[in-house]
Amino acid sequence: MKKFLFWFFAVIITITAVIYQRLTGPTNPKRVKFSIENIDYRAKFPRTSETSVTLTEALERDIQERYSKLEFKMNPVTPDNFTIKILYKRYPGDDTLKQIQTQNNNGGYSFEFPSQPPAGKLIYYPVVVKDGSELVLCEEEGIIIRFKSPVPSIVLLPHILLMFIAMLLANYSGITAFFLYEKSLKAGYLVIITLGIGGLILGPIVQKYAFGAFWTGWPLGEDLTDNKTLFAFLFWVTALILNRSKPRKYLLILAAVITLLVYCIPHSTAGSEYDHEKGAVVTGR
Known part of the structure; x- marks a missing residue:
């Protein structure tokens, strides 16, 4: 006994x-909570992704336009008048923020980032848009995603x-x-x-x-x-x-x-x- x-x-x-x-660590999904019109929403945003870009290609500046697909879900499912866009830039650095639109797939969202070299990072800010109003999630700290080879x-x-x-x-x-x-x-x-x-x-x-x-x-x-x-x-x-x-x-x-x-x-x-x-x-x- x-x-x-x-x-x-x-x-x-x-x-x-x-x-x-x-539940911890910089590459585990970022858990985010927010409220719109007295409804509480939860989401987990990815902080790691695979890349097909090699270090050799990055060093030789021979990176062809490649993308990494990422997905996240909202709970509860957002209504049809919700859209979510992503503001992002390379991290670290002083690049100008770029914008992409997510695709709503029956309550799940998907988007594509330009693939980075292994250990390359992007910082991004999800923006919830509803009836012309915008709510920037993680506005202060952002969400940092790191890329790795398979x-x-x-x-x-x-x-x-x-x-x-x-x-x-x-x-x-x-x-x-x-x-x-x-x-x-x-x-x-x-x-x-x-x-x-x-x-x-x-x-x-x-x-x-x-x-x-x-x-x-x-x-x-x-x-x-x-x-x-x-x-x-x-x-x-x-x-x-x-x-x-x-x-x-x-x-x-x-x-x-x-x-x-x-x-x-x-x-x-x-x-x-x-x-x-x-x-x-x-x-x-």
């Missing part, structure tokens, strides 16, 4: 962190799975450190394996597909996702080495807490960004 409870709490903590990851599922899915298995094992190791020390140690070694393969091997491969570079963390760059993964991995290695000479259970708990905090940092925060002036991907943005 006790063993079941340990796994139960480890799963609950992991699921909570997964949900938090889904990542094969055969690489992406194992990466995601192993990262969350590593977190589950880290939670279990921390919870059981003072009760089932040997099992806690075994879970710790499995954390190193899963985090090493998922985060330090498959993670860079995913990033290479998406943004054109294997590693953009320390010492090559300031990518927070790379750095936090490396930090958690090294802390687990240190904790397990120091537990070889004598039991230091508190280090396993500390490693688990640090791993949880690392996972709670929204994914892609301070990540890759294409600099149009330099013609290169920079990090820590």
Whole structure:
């Protein structure tokens, strides 16, 4: 029964962190609420999109006119006298805002942005138009969308799975450190394996597909996702080495807490960004 409870709490903590990851982070959909004529509307606007433009084409200024289709829905469904247009420009930069019109498809809306290089960003402002009146959504902060190259599922899915298995094992190791020390140690070694393969091997491969570079963390760059993964991995290695000479259970708990905090940092925060002036991907943005 006790063993079941340990796994139960480890799963609950992991699921909570997964949900938090889904609700936060700069590439997850932007949740927007607004009211018109005493009716409350909700929408989720995309903040990531795939691109067919390559870094080589961007560097050579050989980008043909290509577009990325994006979609969003309004809840409840907007009436027929609603129209929504999008104001957008490159980000960062001082470009003039351009305007496109969305298409209403039975309550869902679609529009097309000019495709950007991998890690390229646009900032946009949805504008709700009704009977000649306009309401600009997210007028102050805007919505920033980042583009990425497609990542094969055969690489992406194992990466995601192993990262969350590593977190589950880290939670279990921390919870059981003072009760089932040997099992806690075994879970710790499995954390190193899963985090090493998922985060330090498959993670860079995913990033290479998406943004054109294997590693953009320390010492090559300031990518927070790379750095936090490396930090958690090294802390687990240190904790397990120091537990070889004598039991230091508190280090396993500390490693688990640090791993949880690392996972709670929204994914892609301070990540890759294409600099149009330099013609290169920079990090820590």
